[in-house]
Amino acid sequence: MARGALRGLRGRDPLGLRRAFADRLLPALVAAMALLAALALAGAHGAGQLAQRWQAGAAGPALVTLPAGADLAAASAALSPHAEVAPVPEARMRELLAPWVGEVPGLPLPRILEVTPTDRAGLEAAVSALPGARLEGRGESVAQAVTLAAGLRALSLLLLLVIAAVAAALVAVATRAGIAARRETIVILHELGARDSDIAGRFATRLAVLCLGGAAAGTAAAALALWFLAGAAVPVALSRPAAWDDLPWTGLAALPLAAAAIGWLTARLTLRAWLRRLP
Structure with a gap:
């Protein structure tokens, strides 16, 4: 097989990856992590909205009490x-x-x-x-509340990073399992001259598709739950009816794409590192 021969098999599955990654465990786990990531993203967005409201309240009227x-x-x-x-x-x-x-x-x-x-x-x-006379200002209490909201927002963003790291580790484990399942086929194609980048690309594409599907399902479930939660929580927290922009729709829409990117990059790097050790 000449170098680059895998490129002529785009519509086929010469590595048997559909069988190697045929189970639904990886998409289910990615869906669960996407749901957690969506909750963390909504938490960061909500904390930012609360901080803005409290800051606006601090700049509003105060009371002066007199005897x-x-x-x-x-x-x-x-x-x-x-x-x-x-x-x-x-x-x-x-x-x-x-x-x-x-x-x-x-x-x-x-x-x-x-x-x-x-x-x-x-x-x-x-x-x-x-x-x-006494000035009943809200500056100090509002400053403390804003600090609390900023801390919650930072914690939510840190949780997003942790979820991304766990997702990358999960994809790496799945990639190693796929390598173990298709080791002989990979070694044969490698010895016949298939490019490492082509082999890694096939693995990366398959895992990216699985991550995309799982994350899309998890994000959709989270968005539905968050919309109903916003309808109950926003009137209490912000003293107004829930609105469309109370949820971070742009961030939620980006979660499946981010999961696919993490899956693609992690699988590619993991497989390239393994292939470099082959003679």
């Missing part, structure tokens, strides 16, 4: 150079407290100003100059 009977007009005048100020009416405060304390007309209530800072440092200084 009962304080002069709201004077306090508003003192704070207005540093923020947009809107007094919260006492009637509104009593309405909000009614479910908890009932109707108590004589109950003294603190005075509340809703402020949107334009000069944070100046606002804090102006609040500290008002007797008994």
Whole structure:
């Protein structure tokens, strides 16, 4: 057989790879890993959305509390150079407290100003100059929440890398099993002059197809589950109905292609390394 003869057998299976990789174990395992990867990808996407919402909330209005009977007009005048100020009416405060304390007309209530800072440092200084005033900011708690979300996102991305490494190891094991099953045929073709790249290419293509099919099935199952989960979780976490962009559709669509690429590259490298040891 002349070198490159395998190239003329594109429509055939001279290495018997359909028999060597005929079982469904590899696609099933790849499907399971694709499902886990889809969950990790959705977790990273969701953590990013939560961080954005919390950061937007930190930049929103804050509250300035004043003692009962304080002069709201004077306090508003003192704070207005540093923020947009809107007094919260006492009637509104009593309405909000009614479910908890009932109707108590004589109950003294603190005075509340809703402020949107334009000069944070100046606002804090102006609040500290008002007797008994306190700025109820959310910056520190939001910063901690954003840090937590960033940590969850990093953990999800790390999990994706671990899944990719496990997938590569699984394909390498499957490739070695295929080599053991078709060793004699591979050695004969190698001695007859078949190119190492052609033999490795056949293995790589077969395993890439198996990985693509398994990952597509796992991703489809994950996408369906995630869509129903988003419908229940998004209204609670983000205070709005679930939307199409709440799931990382681009990343989910790329998972089967990534699995096929990992399968193709790992199988090719594994087989080329084995073939180099042949005489």
